[in-house]
Amino acid sequence: MKRNIQKKLVEMYQSVPPMPDAEGMTSIIKEAKSIKGVIPKESSLFWFVKTQIRFIDIKVWIFQILLLCMYALFVCATLQNTEGFLLLVPITPIVVLIGTSELSRSFRYRMAEMEIPTHFSLRQVLLARLIIIVAADLFTLTCLMIITALKAYTAINALILYGIVPCLVTAYGCLWIMNRCNNSYSQYYTATYSIALSVVGGMSVNLWPVWYNTSAHGIWLLVFCLALVGFYSEVRKMLNNCSRKLECFNEI
Amino acid sequence: MELILDRLTKQFKNKIAVDRFSYTMKAGVYGLLGANGAGKTTLMRMICTVLSPTDGDILFDGHSINVLNERYCDILGYLPQDFGYYPDFSARDFMLYMASLKGIKNRAAHKRTDELLHLVGLSDVATQKIRSFSGGMKQRLGVAQAVLNGPKILILDEPTAGLDPKERIRFRNLISDLAKDKIVLLSTHIVSDIECIADQIIMMKKGKLILSGTTADLTEQANGLAWNLIVNPNELEQYEARYCISNLHHTSMGVELRIVSEEKPAQNAQPITANIEDLFLFHFSDELGQTSGKTSGGIQ
Numbered sequence: 001m002k003r004n005i006q007k008k009l010v011e012m013y014q015s016v017p018p019m020p021d022a023e024g025m026t027s028i029i030k031e032a033k034s035i036k037g038v039i040p041k042e043s044s045l046f047w048f049v050k051t052q053i054r055f056i057d058i059k060v061w062i063f064q065i066l067l068l069c070m071y072a073l074f075v076c077a078t079l080q081n082t083e084g085f086l087l088l089v090p091i092t093p094i095v096v097l098i099g100t101s102e103l104s105r106s107f108r109y110r111m112a113e114m115e116i117p118t119h120f121s122l123r124q125v126l127l128a129r130l131i132i133i134v135a136a137d138l139f140t141l142t143c144l145m146i147i148t149a150l151k152a153y154t155a156i157n158a159l160i161l162y163g164i165v166p167c168l169v170t171a172y173g174c175l176w177i178m179n180r181c182n183n184s185y186s187q188y189y190t191a192t193y194s195i196a197l198s199v200v201g202g203m204s205v206n207l208w209p210v211w212y213n214t215s216a217h218g219i220w221l222l223v224f225c226l227a228l229v230g231f232y233s234e235v236r237k238m239l240n241n242c243s244r245k246l247e248c249f250n251e252i
Numbered sequence: 253m254e255l256i257l258d259r260l261t262k263q264f265k266n267k268i269a270v271d272r273f274s275y276t277m278k279a280g281v282y283g284l285l286g287a288n289g290a291g292k293t294t295l296m297r298m299i300c301t302v303l304s305p306t307d308g309d310i311l312f313d314g315h316s317i318n319v320l321n322e323r324y325c326d327i328l329g330y331l332p333q334d335f336g337y338y339p340d341f342s343a344r345d346f347m348l349y350m351a352s353l354k355g356i357k358n359r360a361a362h363k364r365t366d367e368l369l370h371l372v373g374l375s376d377v378a379t380q381k382i383r384s385f386s387g388g389m390k391q392r393l394g395v396a397q398a399v400l401n402g403p404k405i406l407i408l409d410e411p412t413a414g415l416d417p418k419e420r421i422r423f424r425n426l427i428s429d430l431a432k433d434k435i436v437l438l439s440t441h442i443v444s445d446i447e448c449i450a451d452q453i454i455m456m457k458k459g460k461l462i463l464s465g466t467t468a469d470l471t472e473q474a475n476g477l478a479w480n481l482i483v484n485p486n487e488l489e490q491y492e493a494r495y496c497i498s499n500l501h502h503t504s505m506g507v508e509l510r511i512v513s514e515e516k517p518a519q520n521a522q523p524i525t526a527n528i529e530d531l532f533l534f535h536f537s538d539e540l541g542q543t544s545g546k547t548s549g550g551i552q
Binding site for chain 2: 040041042043051052058109110111115116117118121
């Protein structure tokens with residue numbers, strides 16, 4: 001029994017816990033602080049596009065809604081049947097114009113220098129804005145075409161052409177201007193271009209009604225394809241310019 | 253943590269704005285001093301990936317920042333010299349917008365925005381439009397957005413320009429608070445802004461690094477450059493034409509001049525303790541528009 005007690009006492013004295021490690025404690029505290037200080041981040045483009053919707057100028061949404069309401073009122077209350085498509089052609093450049101100001105915002109308000117060195121750089125900011133504006137414009141255009149279809153006895157494929165083609169031609173022209181003129185005057189140039197297209201579109205219905213014959217749809221399709229290719233190349237140029245940073249921008 | 257600038261060069265058409273600039277930075281506050289057009293902003297823009305260098309490289313912890321890409325931007329905070337803002341944004345909107353660009357999730361972005369607006373003293377005006385802010389308020393908002401993502405590298409380009417003395421002191425204290433365990437590079441041509449807070453001072457002239465060191469090192473280098481002299485008022489013009497005068501004070505005994513010069517300007521000139529400002533004038537007086545024809549003080 002004595003030996004058992006002795007053995008137990010020896011084991012107890014030998015099982016003394018180790019001395020506290022001061023350096024280990026310091027490193028644990030430092031690690032805990034760094035974990036606490038970590039800011040949760042997100043890096044997906046989808047999340048980024050979703051967050052940017054909130055930062056689009058509210059005037060863009062207001063003007064789009066106003067335009068839709070006024071168009072609906074005018075078409076439904078004023079126009080005779082079969083004439084609905086007459087307004088569609090001149091109105092679509094204005095739809096595009098409302099959204100283009102968002103694309104040049106970073107340069108007009110000298111925010112580009114602050115936007116470039118961030119996780120989602122200027123390139124992605126512009127891409128996000130483009131996606132949002134294009135989606136909004138397509139939605140507005142669809143609503144305009146639906147309203148027009150209520151009044152116009154025009155084939156739906158023709159309506160789509162009369163809506164999409166002026167929209168694409170305007171978008172291509174505006175991007176062409178913005179890619180070559182990155183300063184505060186670009187919005188005036190794009191406005192002039194869009195309004196001019198709108199006036200030409202409005203006049204064409206009366207002066208050149210042959211453009212709206214079924215036989216001319218092939219030309220509309222050709223213009224659609226050319227404008228689409230032009231639009232795509234200008235979008236790529238715009239995004240590539242952002243990758244080459246501030247050297248490309250006239251403002252700086 | 254180490255940021256290496258390796259023979260950075262930036263050429264714009266026929267002008268070399270930054271010329272083979274090499275420097276290594278570890279954690280601490282670095283003051284970048286130089287006259288207008290010295291290349292400070294160009295250098296900072298290259299560090300912040302806003303401009304691409306013509307030659308040379310920037311390495312963070314041994315990796316080129318071109319390879320790191322977004323990972324480098326995640327640890328970077330930048331306040332440009334002259335930044336704009338979207339006119340429809342309030343201070344809070346601006347912070348949340350910058351937080352979204354830095355990839356900060358919504359809940360964390362709101363929390364961080366509240367914390368930082370409180371830190372810079374803009375909580376009360378968080379919902380006001382930025383266009384109604386004074387210059388000092390805009391600069392404070394700029395600093396707040398720069399530290400949103402808890403950066404390890406903070407680049408501030410002339411953050412105190414246009415601020416009144418009270419705002420400048422407040423700003424200096426704010427930067428000192430934020431500078432712990434970070435590389436902070438702060439550019440200015442106002443010596444007093446960095447004399448107190450910079451661990452290292454870097455002097456830049458015509459795109460080149462001309463001097464660097466602690467305040468104490470540079471002050472020691474400046475020894476023997478500052479002189480005190482009392483002259484007759486009718487001799488003043490003569491001294492102004494020949495020497496770099498950092499201070500001029502009319503007294504009852506004559507005009508008391510503080511002259512920056514390598515050589516003793518007059519027999520009765522007394523050597524005095526030089527400071528960083530004297531050293532700055534010694535190197536930059538030709539660029540600061542002091543009159544030509546002077547014989548010393550680093551000017552032709």
